[in-house]
Amino acid sequence: MNKRSFGVLAPVVLWLSFFMVIPMLAVIFVSFMQRDNLGNIVWTFSLDNYARFFEPLYLGIYWDTIWLSVLTTVFCLLLSYPLAYYMTTLGPKAQKFWLIGITVPFWINFLIRTYAWIILLRTQGVVNSLLMDIGLISEPLQMLYTQGAVLLGMVYTFIPYMVLPIYVSLEQMDKRLLEASSDLGASRWRSFWHITLPQTKSGMMTGSVLVFVTTTGMFVVADILGGAKSQMISNIIQNQFLGARDWPFGSALSVIFVISSLVIIGLFNRALRSSYDSSKEAKA
Amino acid sequence: MKTAQASKRHPWLSIHSFLLMAFIYIPVLLIIVFSFNDSRMSTSWSGFTWKWYSTLFDNRTVMEALSNSLTIAFTSTIISTVLGTMAALAIRKMQNRGKQGVIGLLYMPIVVPDIIMGLSLLILFSQLKMDLGKMTVIIAHITFSISYVYVIVSSRLANMGKQLEEAANDLGASSWQTFRFVTLPSIWPGVIAGALIAFTLSIDDFMISFFVSGPNSTTLPIYIYGSVKRGISPEINALCTIMIVVSVMLIILAQWLLGRGKSDKEKGGSLLPF
Numbered sequence: 001m002n003k004r005s006f007g008v009l010a011p012v013v014l015w016l017s018f019f020m021v022i023p024m025l026a027v028i029f030v031s032f033m034q035r036d037n038l039g040n041i042v043w044t045f046s047l048d049n050y051a052r053f054f055e056p057l058y059l060g061i062y063w064d065t066i067w068l069s070v071l072t073t074v075f076c077l078l079l080s081y082p083l084a085y086y087m088t089t090l091g092p093k094a095q096k097f098w099l100i101g102i103t104v105p106f107w108i109n110f111l112i113r114t115y116a117w118i119i120l121l122r123t124q125g126v127v128n129s130l131l132m133d134i135g136l137i138s139e140p141l142q143m144l145y146t147q148g149a150v151l152l153g154m155v156y157t158f159i160p161y162m163v164l165p166i167y168v169s170l171e172q173m174d175k176r177l178l179e180a181s182s183d184l185g186a187s188r189w190r191s192f193w194h195i196t197l198p199q200t201k202s203g204m205m206t207g208s209v210l211v212f213v214t215t216t217g218m219f220v221v222a223d224i225l226g227g228a229k230s231q232m233i234s235n236i237i238q239n240q241f242l243g244a245r246d247w248p249f250g251s252a253l254s255v256i257f258v259i260s261s262l263v264i265i266g267l268f269n270r271a272l273r274s275s276y277d278s279s280k281e282a283k284a
Numbered sequence: 285m286k287t288a289q290a291s292k293r294h295p296w297l298s299i300h301s302f303l304l305m306a307f308i309y310i311p312v313l314l315i316i317v318f319s320f321n322d323s324r325m326s327t328s329w330s331g332f333t334w335k336w337y338s339t340l341f342d343n344r345t346v347m348e349a350l351s352n353s354l355t356i357a358f359t360s361t362i363i364s365t366v367l368g369t370m371a372a373l374a375i376r377k378m379q380n381r382g383k384q385g386v387i388g389l390l391y392m393p394i395v396v397p398d399i400i401m402g403l404s405l406l407i408l409f410s411q412l413k414m415d416l417g418k419m420t421v422i423i424a425h426i427t428f429s430i431s432y433v434y435v436i437v438s439s440r441l442a443n444m445g446k447q448l449e450e451a452a453n454d455l456g457a458s459s460w461q462t463f464r465f466v467t468l469p470s471i472w473p474g475v476i477a478g479a480l481i482a483f484t485l486s487i488d489d490f491m492i493s494f495f496v497s498g499p500n501s502t503t504l505p506i507y508i509y510g511s512v513k514r515g516i517s518p519e520i521n522a523l524c525t526i527m528i529v530v531s532v533m534l535i536i537l538a539q540w541l542l543g544r545g546k547s548d549k550e551k552g553g554s555l556l557p558f
Contacts, residue, residue, distance in 0.1 A: 004459075005373075005374045005377045005378070006374075008370045008371075008373060008374040009370070009371060009374035009375070009378075009386065011367055011370065012367050012368070012370060012371040012374075012390070012430060012434075013386060013389065015367060015426070015427070015430065016389050016390065016392065016393070016427065016430065017389070019405065019408070019423060019424075019426075019427045020389070020392050020393060020396075020401075020427055021389070021392070022408065023401075023404030023405050023407060023408040024396070024400070024404050026404060026407045026408060026411065027400070027403065027404045027407060030407055079304055080304075082297055082300045082301065082304075083300065083301045083304050083305075085297065086293065086297045086298060086300070086301040087301070089293045089297075098301075098305075101305060101308075101309075102308075104532060104535075105308055105312075107484065107488075107531045107532060107535045108312060108528050108531060108532065109488045109490070109505060109508075109524075109527060109528075109531065110490075111490050111505055111508055111509055111512070112312070112315065112508070112524045112527060112528060113311065113312060114512075115315070115508070115512045115516070115520070115524065116311030116312055116314060116315050117311060118512065118515075118516050119311070119314055119315065119318065119516055119521075120311060120314065122516070124325065124327055125327065126314065126327060129327050129328070156307070156308070156311070159304070159308060160308070213397065214397070216397075217397035217398065217399045217400070219399065220490065220491070220509070223513070224512055224513065234399055237399060237403065238399065238403075238494075241403050241406060241495065242494075242495070247407065250403065251403075251407070254399075254400055254403060254404075257397075257400070258397075258400060261397070
């Protein structure tokens with residue numbers, strides 16, 4: 001590399017080192033520190049923050065978070081796959097139209113998309129008044145500020161994240177295999193189950209990792225639709241930094257959050273690779 | 285072929301897909317509809333009005349948040365577009381092992397969850413004794429925007445190939461002339477598209493700004509978050525509608541810039557936020 005291109009690259013490398021790498025290292029460092037009563041960081045080494053994570057309260061919240069993320073991922077997968085599949089059966093023009101339709105929500109602020117559900121779900125909201133108008137219920141239902149509302153908001157937010165990777169893998173799959181299997185007399189369902197589904201595993205995996213990890217870090221949906229009742233690990237982290245002012249504990253929770261995300265991504269990748277290897281073996 | 289494709293389509297598949305699309309769009313459309321509703325209660329329709337939009341413009345807090353958002357977005361867009369484009373140009377010339385490392389560094393802001401990025405910057409700024417304000421938000425926005433500009437400009441560079449530049453070189457152009465009259469004009473649409481993306485990301489960002497903004501640097505999303513926690517109001521519906529329209533328009537413009545000269549297939553979904 002010559003001197004000039006080094007000069008062109010240096011500002012970006014410096015910027016990202018200073019504002020991305022160093023802060024990340026600082027989080028790890030602070031997670032081993034303590035704090036005083038005023039919320040200042042005390043620079044003495046301790047493992048207390050990590051020990052505190054294993055208190056039943058935090059373990060419980062962590063478990064709830066994982067469970068909510070799993071449910072969100074499964075619902076997104078079940079709802080998105082048929083839509084992605086449907087898109088690939090359309091002609092090029094219609095396909096492009098649907099693709100734009102599924103991309104636009106990415107660019108509508110998730111805060112706004114979450115807020116929309118308050119209009120729908122609150123006690124005097126659209127859903128309650130509709131149900132009362134048609135006489136299905138006589139009293140408004142409590143839908144907002146429940147766990148169900150949080151799950152709904154999460155699924156709603158992340159469906160596009162799931163549709164796109166699945167759509168891409170459906171588009172890229174080898175369609176000659178389907179013709180071959182139908183020529184050999186396999187039913188459509190059988191072809192789907194034995195050819196399409198295995199071939200689109202990578203898309204489903206990518207979508208699942210994306211949805212799972214993003215759900216875990218999304219404190220806003222739980223905050224807005226779940227009220228005080230619903231706490232996710234990301235709500236606790238956010239509160240340690242902006243409310244309770246226990247930065248070392250918040251940092252420790254962040255480190256745990258990142259490590260567990262990496263472990264989950266690793267597990268997904270491993271499952272994907274082993275299934276890929278076994279399919280290669282089957283072919284050979 | 286078309287009939288074969290159509291025969292694969294089960295009616296339930298179409299019904300499911302249309303319902304899911306409706307599920308995605310109806311809540312957003314409700315915000316837009318209720319922003320024009322005469323009644324304060326967002327439950328039933330009671331006539332068309334512009335009044336929530338005009339009260340918005342009389343609301344000093346909203347106007348201040350708007351001005352903060354625009355200042356932050358313009359500043360961070362200009363700086364991140366320059367830095368991201370420089371990175372894309374320099375990395376293309378690299379061949380050594382450092383290349384992968386630098387690319388990894390550039391992808392970090394996209395991969396790291398927003399909440400972690402926000403709180404890590406908060407730790408940095410507090411240790412540097414920097415007051416939280418517009419400056420800290422601008423720095424944070426530059427940091428994540430660089431990556432998106434880099435991704436867009438470098439894909440444009442990859443499409444362009446090296447033949448033109450080599451030809452200019454062979455014909456005796458200096459490297460500055462080659463850059464100014466060959467490289468820059470061909471990547472220009474990518475640079476502008478990158479800038480539009482950076483602007484939209486900045487205007488829309490909540491998670492990271494929430495950690496690094498101070499009392500005098502409330503942006504529009506932070507204002508919306510504060511109001512939403514207090515309940516719904518027609519003014520917020522109007523504000524959300526404006527933000528939806530602006531983001532979607534900016535993205536369509538960026539997509540159009542990127543799509544020119546590409547095949548239909550490449551166009552779709554090229555502006556995904558990951």
